[in-house]
Amino acid sequence: MNAPILSLITFAPFVGALVVLALPKEADRAIKWVALVSSLISSVLAVIALAQFDPAGGLQFVERVRWIPALNVDYHLGVDGLSMGMVLLTALITPLALLAHWKLIEGVKLFFVLFLFLQVGMFGVFTALNFFHWFIFWEIGLIPMFFLIRIWGAEERHYASLKFFLYTLAGSLGMLLAFAFIYLATENFDFVALQQQAASGELRRALGVLVTDIERVTGSEWDVGTLLNVMFWATFLGFAIKVPIWPFHTWLPDAHTQAPTGGSMVLAAILLKMGVYGFLRIVLPIFPDQVVANLTPLLLLAVASVVLGAFAALAQNDFKRLVAYSSVNHMGYAMLGIFAAVAFAPDVKDVVNEKAAALNGAILQMFNHGISSAALFFLVGVVYERTHTRQLDEYGGLRKVLPIYAGVLGISMFSSLGLPGLNGFVGEFLVFKGAFPVVPWAAMLSLIGLVVTAVFLLQMMQKVCFGPLNPRWAELPDMTGRELFIGAVLMLFMFGIGIYPQPMLALSNDAALWLIGMFEQRPDAVLTMVP
């Protein structure tokens, strides 16, 4: 029997957290090392999994154990091309985020325990294939982050943490109810089974039976189509808040700005991806008809995220808020790619490959944004530790005293901007390559975002690093070896993916084609035309 590698990946940090809990409060060094090592064990295991991963093999490393027979719930894990990259991203960013707080003095034990729990939640979300424990992991991600912001956050942390918590929670409630309906109809929580039932029309039929029952009991009239639509939008809302898609994004700048550095890194790099991943794993496979039917508003929201997110970033004077808004903008590109991949466009030549470009681009964009946003938030933290301000106006000319920092910031900024040769470009190019033929209007509108993104990022760079040096910062020390190491690891990925993206694309391509094929083969797609 094979080792349950996904469970090991997921729960290694949990074991680490238990060990940390057993350690005395004062043993700072030991706590940090235990946390880092347990997090790294997951990383090593993730790399081992990657080595054995077959992109064409569908769901792999599957673990399936009967868990709650009364509810027909299995403990069901597995990864495919949609989730493998996210598992790797989690395995990469979390240890770096821990390392970013290596000098933490206050509340070390609690901080690292919470962080490890957070990692368990993130791994859990990307590996779970059953809604029951998937939802538990999804919510587990919330609680440590809430405390991380609330205890180690900046001046407005109470408002920000509560907003983050309630907003995300409120969002997932609708999803919970939608799945309650699904469960009542199908007695199934399993993503794979539900996807098959949705594809075969079984899900709709089962809901129809449920609706007749409800009608019989309540005497009111229900419509299955409406019910499915409501369920779709409820689920959408849960993920849209997490992504975040405009206009459900306002928790994000607050949460990011107030969170401690490592919290922001993980929040931007991984927690947001949980939302996008939700679209890939849940919304698209289980509500395909509703996605297609509502494609125009969905695309509009994606475009709004790209354009309005970029414009809002332009007007920020808080370094961290600006980077946070850039996440709204960048996730917009990913959503554009995803929605383009399911659009109905029979007139387009070689449409499957166009869609494959869009979807692979979106998945790559998720990974890329994880790298570049983690780097940017980390770098905000580096300079904040030294200056204790986040106001862009108060920096100026830092390149003079922090040349290495300026170099790392410049490269990360250009990665985020989508400069060729760095990772961001490949993802954005593929998204546009696919979206342009399939949904031209949405792609054209989003192009505005490309300019505005450049404007706000270069403006940021100018305010932080260029111009005359603010004399207050004349004595600042440059990046330490530890800080440079974190930056260097992330830059390695920026250059690596930018120059040779093939391995990343090979990881996702088959899964992307599978997902696209699901939509291409729908006979009823003809009925729901998209402009």
Add this chain to the structure above:
Amino acid sequence: MSDHAQHLQQLAAQQWLIPFFPLVAAAIQSLLPRSARRLSATLTILAMGMSCLLAARAFWATLPVGEQHDEVARAFFNFTWFRFGTTALEFGFILDPLTAGMALMVAFVGFWIFVNATGYMAEDENFTRFFCFLSLFAASMLGLVVANNLLLLFMCWELVGLCSYLLIGFWYFKPSAAAAMKKAFITTRVGDIGFFIGILMLYQHTGTLTLYNAEGTGALQQAGSLGQLAGWWGLSLAGTIALMLFIGAMGKSAQFPLHVWLPDAMEGPTPVSALIHAATMVAAGVFMVGRMFALFTANAGDWVMDFVMWIGCITALFSATIAVAQFDIKRVLAYSTCSQLGFMMMALGAGGLVAGQFHLLTHAFFKALLFLGSGCVIIGTHHEQDMRRMGGLRKYMPITFWCYLVGMLALAGVPPFAGFFSKDEILVATYHHNKLAWVLATAAAFLTAFYMTRQMFMVFGGTWRGGQHDAHGNETTGHDEHHGHAHHEPHEVSWNMWLPLVVLSVFAVFMGWLGTPWLAGNLFHHYLAPEMPAPEHANIVVVLSVVVGAAGILLGWLIYGRRPMQHAAEPDPLAGTLGGLFTVLNRKWYVDELYEATIVRATQALGTLFRAVDKLVVDGILHAIAWIWWGVSQLFRWIGDELIINGGFDAGCESVRGGGRLLARLQNGRVQTYLRVMALGAVVLVAIYFFR
């Protein structure tokens, strides 16, 4: 396949080596410490030397062989970059006359500019970083030239833009440089959106971005069929794509109305201006249009070619008028560069592919010469850039003077210097195409001769006027340590600075003969485009261009030469004659002010608007929901606690009450709310289950 074709094939597969050496140099240099100055400069120059040799070898191979020669020597090498879906994205390198000539020019001119830079930057503390950026630029520029794939070309195009950004802002501590670098990047990026759309359209409709491939299905090889399909705005599909690509070229080659970044780019060190903003990168737009020429000409009914010609023509004249009224030695040259790029574009638009590309090459030599010369002047006068505070430099800097004179004559179009022949070819091509454009271009040629003469006399004629105003001098210098030298007299520069001038001068004198109809029927034409008919010669064009050139020089001498400026504070004689118009020209037709008041302001306003929307509307709705929720929970508390449930349940509801309050104040986060909501959900679930 003949031996020659095989040889070309082999060389094409090695084209990547040309940008490779500078790239490696840049990578090494990025890790070098600041103190490794000599090593850094040596690496850059050696790598560029290698590239130059390789480019020369490639160039040699593309030269016509034997008597029979009516086909372009073209070879390419394609490979897969990555795969997606069931297809793959190819990259590739090309070897043909267009690439070979351009690559040789870039490597050769670049090499000598690097030599000059060792002198110009000698006292800069970031010398090592400077040469690292130069190497990276060289690699990107050469990559752009050898690309056989529009995406690869675009990627290098963006990377040269990056290097331009980094080098314009090399003295980042100057606020003007910090602003100029940003302006350059953003303005060109606006154009690049057009380029990007063109790429997306081309990819969509041809299924490839490889320009040429062996199967004959390359993007350019399909240009003919794209010309038959309908595109946008009455253009064919090929024409639409060409138009989009041209918008990118307008940004890069500083064509009106996207020209505004180039003059500001003079904030960069002068070798950068010579290399990037005169000889190579700004010409990339012209090169790209030449590379994609098949799309521009795919459908003879398209107006895209006229558009190219008129944009070029307007830019040529418009920038020339501004150059007349500038006082900064580099800004005169910058506007002159805009103007000359306009000439090249105009030639392309008039169908003169060969003329445009030829002017690109000759211009690279003499404009690099002029910029390096201005760099020598700046160093020789201890960082003075205002021509009013120069004068008499002929005496102090004889080598620089003679070389500068050669460059000036070439630019002014005086026979037999290089610029005369190449500009003449352009005027001929335009003359055959559109008489009005030809007249305007001839006017621009007149202004060119005039403003260059003005510059010559202001800088080298008369007597030394420097040191008179040292109180507010040196504003433009990046070297604070030089303030102390301001009183010194000007001096000739070191050999490593003037030697490149001499070398480039040789080309500025003789290079034009390659493209004259009087020598072997235009050698360059036969090299670059043997399949195209050479334009018929028109004597009136030649005569007139000589006449206007002479007239411009004469007028310049009358105004600035006969009675040289005596004092730096003296007003420009032209200011008296032209009055308000001179101010308008000096302020560059207020285009910057116009953009500032419209586009920049509007962008900022949109930013502020959407920030406010988030804060007031979106968050307002959220907070309103929170308030309503709080109100409802208060109501339930009242109903539940006071009216229905007895005291035994009260204790349990304590937390519920707390939850309701915290939602409203959004200050006091407790997990109870979460649990309460979960409980609510559970109740609903159970209810549904039982009612079923």
